Amino acid sequence: MRNLGALERAVMDVLWARSTPATVREVVTDLADRNLAYTTVMTVLDRLARKDFVRRERAEDGRTWRYVAAASRESFVAELMLQVLDLAGDRDAALVHFARSVPVTEADVLRDALTGHGRPDPSGRR
Amino acid sequence: MSHALHHALMLAVCAASVGPLARSRWPWHSPRVALVLWQALGLAAGLSAVSFLLAVGLSPYDRGVLPACARLVADVLAGQVFTALSLAHLVAVVLGLALATRLLVGAVSAITATLRARRRHRSLLALLGQDGPHGDDVLLVDLPTPAAYCVPGRHPRVVISTVTRRLLDDNQLRAVLAHERAHARERHDLVLLPFTLLRRALPNSRLLAEASRAVELLVEMRADDRALARHRPETLAGALLCFHPDGDGEPGPAAPAAPGGSAPASHELQARVRRLLTPRRPLSTAVRVLLVATATLLTLTPVSLLVMPG
Numbered sequence: 001m002r003n004l005g006a007l008e009r010a011v012m013d014v015l016w017a018r019s020t021p022a023t024v025r026e027v028v029t030d031l032a033d034r035n036l037a038y039t040t041v042m043t044v045l046d047r048l049a050r051k052d053f054v055r056r057e058r059a060e061d062g063r064t065w066r067y068v069a070a071a072s073r074e075s076f077v078a079e080l081m082l083q084v085l086d087l088a089g090d091r092d093a094a095l096v097h098f099a100r101s102v103p104v105t106e107a108d109v110l111r112d113a114l115t116g117h118g119r120p121d122p123s124g125r126r
Numbered sequence: 127m128s129h130a131l132h133h134a135l136m137l138a139v140c141a142a143s144v145g146p147l148a149r150s151r152w153p154w155h156s157p158r159v160a161l162v163l164w165q166a167l168g169l170a171a172g173l174s175a176v177s178f179l180l181a182v183g184l185s186p187y188d189r190g191v192l193p194a195c196a197r198l199v200a201d202v203l204a205g206q207v208f209t210a211l212s213l214a215h216l217v218a219v220v221l222g223l224a225l226a227t228r229l230l231v232g233a234v235s236a237i238t239a240t241l242r243a244r245r246r247h248r249s250l251l252a253l254l255g256q257d258g259p260h261g262d263d264v265l266l267v268d269l270p271t272p273a274a275y276c277v278p279g280r281h282p283r284v285v286i287s288t289v290t291r292r293l294l295d296d297n298q299l300r301a302v303l304a305h306e307r308a309h310a311r312e313r314h315d316l317v318l319l320p321f322t323l324l325r326r327a328l329p330n331s332r333l334l335a336e337a338s339r340a341v342e343l344l345v346e347m348r349a350d351d352r353a354l355a356r357h358r359p360e361t362l363a364g365a366l367l368c369f370h371p372d373g374d375g376e377p378g379p380a381a382p383a384a385p386g387g388s389a390p391a392s393h394e395l396q397a398r399v400r401r402l403l404t405p406r407r408p409l410s411t412a413v414r415v416l417l418v419a420t421a422t423l424l425t426l427t428p429v430s431l432l433v434m435p436g
Binding site: 005008009011048053073076077080081083084085096120 | 188210243246247249250251252253254267268269270271275276285287306308314318326345411
């Protein structure tokens with residue numbers, strides 16, 4: 001499992017580095033130093049798509065799939081932050097904290113990160 | 127009508143004890159026993175609320191709700207409902223069933239939402255977290271805020287932000303990890319769940335908000351106690367204070383407040399630090415036995431009212 005996680009991260013890094021959608025073949029090429037099989041990369045991309053980390057679209061030929069990161073790394077970090085700070089929605093007992101405390105400056109950092117990525121601020125402030 | 131009265135009385139007793147119990151300090155001396163009492167209180171209140179409505183409707187049968195329900199089903203099958211119950215009684219029964227359904231559906235949807243949020247969180251952690259040198263169950267995440275928490279489940283994970291790692295010394299970090307592992311091992315997420323569910327059913331209830339806050343604090347104190355088995359109280363207190371470095375106790379106007387209007391976290395934090403730095407005085411065995419007996423009685427009363435044949 002741990003290996004799979006590392007692969008997912010490597011594939012995401014490739015997609016984040018590219019500005020345009022990539023085919024499986026292109027991702028394999030970018031990860032040439034890892035010597036990955038085509039099917040392995042395809043499986044990883046499929047898993048990432050199921051987790052909504054990656055979007056799939058048809059290439060111009062209408063047959064091959066192309067993959068693109070669903071969001072930037074920063075907005076995934078911001079999403080994680082929202083969940084950590086319990087701002088993601090109602091306060092369900094999804095996580096159990098050591099201490100809930102957000103120093104003012106950090107809150108500002110977060111708010112900047114969020115407004116920068118166009119996510120609604122559930123506390124009603126922007 | 128006496129069954130309905132009993133359930134109403136039970137509900138009133140539960141509601142009346144929330145405030146005093148939430149404001150008392152004695153539960154802090156033995157958080158685990160206090161948590162048992164809170165669980166019993168929550169369960170008794172939920173059961174009594176549903177049973178009250180049903181009992182009002184089923185009062186002509188003059189027996190506990192469950193046996194009366196059996197009678198109702200028999201009467202419905204025999205096609206003679208209206209000989210036993212008036213329309214008003216039937217309305218009360220329908221309302222009771224509706225409340226029970228609402229609580230049940232709410233519970234299912236809340237649990238599904240929590241599980242979905244947790245799965246998403248685990249995916250994000252797999253993408254953004256790194257394995258640290260602190261154990262297989264500990265993840266390090268690069269976040270611009272001090273954070274230390276546990277993702278509960280069958281394979282629990284403790285998550286520490288890089289800022290936390292920098293703020294704490296090695297001993298403090300180990301104490302924090304012990305605290306989080308206590309949350310995971312004792313499934314404190316499940317201890318909090320009934321109160322989350324009740325709050326979902328009645329989102330505007332101040333009483334429930336007060337109860338949830340008290341239970342959340344007790345859960346933290348319990349985890350603190352577990353951490354103290356291996357770590358010095360000063361170490362843990364020091365770690366807690368790192369989460370509030372300015373120490374004036376107020377998070378300031380710009381800090382995002384959690385939705386639902388919860389009180390500033392700093393108040394609870396100070397209570398925990400002060401508790402850690404004063405010598406521990408657990409409640410005596412006699413008092414604890416008494417409290418567990420009270421909790422048992424609280425749970426059994428509405429249940430026995432439900433099944434009472436006469």
